Amino acid sequence: xxxxxxxxxxxxxxxxxxxxxxxxxxxxxxxxxxxxxxxxxxxxxxxxx
Amino acid sequence: xxxxxxxxxxxxxxxxxxxxxxxxxxxxxxxxxxxxxxxxxxxxxxxxxxxxxxxxxxxxxxxxxxxxxxxxxxxxxxxxxxxxxxxxxxxxxxxxxxxxxxxxxxxxxxxxxxxxxxxxxxxxxxxxxxxxxxxxxxxxxxxxxxxxxxxxxxxxxxxxxxxxxxxxxxxxxxxxxxxxxxxxxxxxxxxxxxxxxxxxxxxxxxxxxxxxxxxxxxxxxxxxxxxxxxxxxxxxxxxxxxxxxxxxxxxxxxxxxxxxxxxxxxxxxxxxxxxxxxxxxxxxxxxxxxxxxxxxxxxxxxxxxxxxxxxxxxxxxxxxxxxxxxxxxxxxxxxxxxxxxxxxxxxxxxxxxxxxxxxxxxxxxxxxxxxxxxxxxxxxxxxxxxxxxxxxxxxxxxxxxxxxxxxxxxxxxxxxxxxxxxxxxxxxxxxxxxxxxxxxxxxxxxxxxxxxxxxxxxxxxxxxxxxxxxxxxxxxxxxxxxxxxxxxxxxxxxxxxxxxxxxxxxxxxxxxxxxx
Numbered sequence: 001x002x003x004x005x006x007x008x009x010x011x012x013x014x015x016x017x018x019x020x021x022x023x024x025x026x027x028x029x030x031x032x033x034x035x036x037x038x039x040x041x042x043x044x045x046x047x048x049x
Numbered sequence: 050x051x052x053x054x055x056x057x058x059x060x061x062x063x064x065x066x067x068x069x070x071x072x073x074x075x076x077x078x079x080x081x082x083x084x085x086x087x088x089x090x091x092x093x094x095x096x097x098x099x100x101x102x103x104x105x106x107x108x109x110x111x112x113x114x115x116x117x118x119x120x121x122x123x124x125x126x127x128x129x130x131x132x133x134x135x136x137x138x139x140x141x142x143x144x145x146x147x148x149x150x151x152x153x154x155x156x157x158x159x160x161x162x163x164x165x166x167x168x169x170x171x172x173x174x175x176x177x178x179x180x181x182x183x184x185x186x187x188x189x190x191x192x193x194x195x196x197x198x199x200x201x202x203x204x205x206x207x208x209x210x211x212x213x214x215x216x217x218x219x220x221x222x223x224x225x226x227x228x229x230x231x232x233x234x235x236x237x238x239x240x241x242x243x244x245x246x247x248x249x250x251x252x253x254x255x256x257x258x259x260x261x262x263x264x265x266x267x268x269x270x271x272x273x274x275x276x277x278x279x280x281x282x283x284x285x286x287x288x289x290x291x292x293x294x295x296x297x298x299x300x301x302x303x304x305x306x307x308x309x310x311x312x313x314x315x316x317x318x319x320x321x322x323x324x325x326x327x328x329x330x331x332x333x334x335x336x337x338x339x340x341x342x343x344x345x346x347x348x349x350x351x352x353x354x355x356x357x358x359x360x361x362x363x364x365x366x367x368x369x370x371x372x373x374x375x376x377x378x379x380x381x382x383x384x385x386x387x388x389x390x391x392x393x394x395x396x397x398x399x400x401x402x403x404x405x406x407x408x409x410x411x412x413x414x415x416x417x418x419x420x421x422x423x424x425x426x427x428x429x430x431x432x433x434x435x436x437x438x439x440x441x442x443x444x445x446x447x448x449x450x451x452x453x454x455x456x457x458x459x460x461x462x463x464x465x466x467x468x469x470x471x472x473x474x475x476x477x478x479x480x481x482x483x484x485x486x487x488x489x490x491x492x493x494x495x496x497x498x499x500x501x502x503x504x505x506x507x508x509x510x511x512x513x514x515x516x517x518x519x520x521x522x523x524x525x526x527x528x529x530x531x532x533x534x535x536x537x538x539x540x541x542x543x544x545x546x547x548x549x550x551x552x553x554x555x556x557x558x559x560x561x562x563x564x565x
Contacts, residue, residue: 010329011380011381012380012381012383012413012416013328013329013381013482013484014329014330014331014377014381014382014413015327015329015330015331016331
């Protein structure tokens, strides 16, 4: 559902929950827990319902 | 001519002058969703309070056949009236007359009201809507702008100067608003930039629309040049009225006080729930601000720029205050270049106009990175320190959670002569967070341990219990009182009341040398 947190990201020792922007399904997860990620990097692919 | 004819002549000339560039051009203005200069003035000012001056001024230029194109009042409407019952001076550029372009005559009208505002100690409102310099007047038009800028600076810090961009504002013209205290922009129908899309395209080959280059969103969110935006003329004018309601008329007056309609002793038990248990969880500092201010009403400034710091006006027990707060839910509440500048400008404005400062602190430090360092965070961060040190208005601070390192000092600490400094029980006042500190102080113990990871975790816990708290600071008098969150409002109000006659000053100097 849109708004459901799908990723928890930590930056500057703060946890941020990233909500899904759409109603849909997670098609692919491009990262694993503990990975360091950069700006514009794909984290997850969602298919809009 | 008989006397009745003279009266009739005046009535007719007045009616003609009030049509500006004529009904056709008024219609064009309306079709764009924009109001005329006089309509804007009447909407902004208290009913029937506007006194117009210089209605019959004509430009004196003759080059390029301009003597055939004269309109009464030329491209601006000027005068004074009342806003919320108090005197204010105004100029509103008239786009229906020669595109609102600036002639020497227009600048003289504007300078006249600017001089009146300054000498009479009343706010100046500037409604910008102009195609720019009147090219036919050549360098006289530039002289006109220069005369205006000089007066903006003469009045800076003497009277509040509020600008609204309600149409085009391009080239040198943008510098007058830039020199004023606050800039409002009307969404979609206004823009400001130094060089427009056409020149940019020919010089750097970048393609950009006027809206993208200098519209309300760009300047409110990206550049931070503007402080407010509204969806149409009416909304912006209403916001200007509200802003002025918080401010004194000039630097020698205290801000106006309204009859409070909110209980000064109101406690809010929900404030105990706002700061999360885990220091890694963000929260919205607005929950605290909105809870404690009168009638939960907070007039935010620059709401779309540098989201990691919140600034704005509110009232406590009827008295205007300026609020500055780190926002933990954005960039972890770190200070960075934009936040430092946004905060410093606001603090200095409040100090100019005798507005007490309430600071909420939850800051883990300055944002790391080459972008910040190469961008000069050193000098920009210094601006915020400078602003707080320089401010002689009452300064009250509440540390809600983190206050680490230099950022602790910056956020209106006792050391920068904060008058009353409070901390919540959840406050963590330390040089740095436990994880960072432990890895420096206990480096040997950790690497010598059988289980370094376990040792590290133990040391972090120990450090947290001793240092990540408000008690060490309180023991040294750096915090005046550790307060129960639910009592924030009454505490602030009582502290404010005690400080109402505060007198302090900076040593005499020609003027400061704020790091720019």
